[in-house]
Amino acid sequence: MSEIAERLKSIIRPENQVYKKSSVLNDVTMHYCPGCSHGVVHKLIADVIEELGIQDQTIGVSPVGCAVFAYNYIDIDWSEAAHGRAPAVATGIKRIMPEKTVFTYQGDGDLAAIGTAETMHAVNRGENIVMIFINNAIYGMTGGQMAPTTLLGQVTSTTPYGRNVDLNGYPLKITELIAQLPGAAYVTRQSVHTAGAVRKARKAIKKAFELSQKNIGTCFVEVVSTCNSGWKMTPVESNDWMVKQMFPLFPLGDLKDGGKEATEPFQMKG
Amino acid sequence: MAKVIGAVVVDAEVCKGCNLCVVSCPTQTLGLNRDVNSKGYHYSYMENPESCIGCSNCSSVCPDSCITVYRLKVE
Ligand SMILES: Cc1ncc(C[n+]2csc(CCOP(=O)(O)OP(=O)(O)O)c2C)c(N)n1
Ligand code: SF4
Ligand code: SF4
Ligand code: SF4
Ligand SMILES: [Mg+2]
Numbered sequence: 001m002s003e004i005a006e007r008l009k010s011i012i013r014p015e016n017q018v019y020k021k022s023s024v025l026n027d028v029t030m031h032y033c034p035g036c037s038h039g040v041v042h043k044l045i046a047d048v049i050e051e052l053g054i055q056d057q058t059i060g061v062s063p064v065g066c067a068v069f070a071y072n073y074i075d076i077d078w079s080e081a082a083h084g085r086a087p088a089v090a091t092g093i094k095r096i097m098p099e100k101t102v103f104t105y106q107g108d109g110d111l112a113a114i115g116t117a118e119t120m121h122a123v124n125r126g127e128n129i130v131m132i133f134i135n136n137a138i139y140g141m142t143g144g145q146m147a148p149t150t151l152l153g154q155v156t157s158t159t160p161y162g163r164n165v166d167l168n169g170y171p172l173k174i175t176e177l178i179a180q181l182p183g184a185a186y187v188t189r190q191s192v193h194t195a196g197a198v199r200k201a202r203k204a205i206k207k208a209f210e211l212s213q214k215n216i217g218t219c220f221v222e223v224v225s226t227c228n229s230g231w232k233m234t235p236v237e238s239n240d241w242m243v244k245q246m247f248p249l250f251p252l253g254d255l256k257d258g259g260k261e262a263t264e265p266f267q268m269k270g
Numbered sequence: 271m272a273k274v275i276g277a278v279v280v281d282a283e284v285c286k287g288c289n290l291c292v293v294s295c296p297t298q299t300l301g302l303n304r305d306v307n308s309k310g311y312h313y314s315y316m317e318n319p320e321s322c323i324g325c326s327n328c329s330s331v332c333p334d335s336c337i338t339v340y341r342l343k344v345e
């Protein structure tokens with residue numbers, strides 16, 4: 001045996017294993033394009049569910065968008081909602097089964113366009129759910145149309161000359177709006193483009209799942225993401241573009257941390 | 271001084287050759303193979319196996335969870 005093969009044999013042993021695919025992920029190849037951020041976020045959610053030991057107690061609600069098949073990949077109970085309605089479906093599930101950990105997984109078209117009303121009202125009611133928001137600044141699934149989060153000047157199939165503010169309005173910073181709502185418990189913005197960012201995003205998702213078990217309001221995790229197919233770049237170029245172009249408008253970090261607002265008991269008279 | 275050595279095993283059939291692991295590796299261990307898997311992707315592999323330190327950067331950024339990482343301290 002060659003020296004290198006000998007060396008590898010001494011390292012590749014069960015006792016030296018430091019990372020392996022989560023057991024909460026099914027053994028199927030995901031349909032996402034090579035390098036798509038959705039896969040990284042799926043992995044983090046599965047890792048967190050495994051670490052918290054809540055595989056049997058967690059219910060996900062998948063969106064319409066590229067992540068519509070999330071239920072094939074993470075081995076928990078799921079419901080699939082109509083486009084944008086995941087927060088409403090999650091509300092119903094959580095209210096009927098308050099002991100469960102319930103989360104939605106939604107893209108920017110789903111959460112910040114067709115589902116804006118459901119999103120805002122679920123958080124404003126302080127529903128005790130987690131919302132995972134994949135902001136890739138485009139409608140990935142349908143062929144790269146402009147989303148509310150598309151940047152000014154960004155070329156998409158429906159803004160071939162770049163998003164124009166007079167024609168298309170401003171990019172929607174919906175996470176900033178969410179953070180204003182009294183029902184929000186924890187609101188954070190993360191990304192998954194480097195190992196360091198992945199570590200932080202994992203911590204944030206874990207915190208959101210843990211807080212949601214305390215029933216103190218809605219936990220909202222935006223992940224600034226890439227859609228290399230929609231953006232027409234390689235995965236590596238997409239990460240660079242995201243850092244340069246998206247981060248200035250969508251800066252990473254916590255926007256709210258502390259639980260929904262307390263209220264004084266209301267009295268009609270006096 | 272104790273030194274850390276590592277190795278990764280890539281599931282070549284699941285890999286989509288996205289290159290994200292390659293650029294995330296601090297020791298230039300990984301590369302995309304000239305060969306392709308059954309889906310036609312140039313899968314990731316250890317081009318320089320002796321430089322791996324088992325840091326798990328590659329497995330954290332991999333969207334398809336196809337990298338298993340091993341790490342060992344040697345005197
Ligand atoms: C009621 C309804 N309207 C429109 C569509 C078409 N449609 C499917 S996915 C999608 C947008 C997906 O974008 P996003 O939520 O950002 O997800 P991504 O694919 O980018 O992850 C649209 C408009 C639909 N399926 N249903
Ligand atoms: S179209 Fe975009 S969001 Fe959809 S799988 Fe491909 S890269 Fe991911
Ligand atoms: S474990 Fe670290 S050093 Fe080894 S291949 Fe992966 S990124 Fe490179
Ligand atoms: S990150 Fe994963 S899918 Fe992409 S090339 Fe590396 S091993 Fe393959
Ligand atoms: Mg999108």
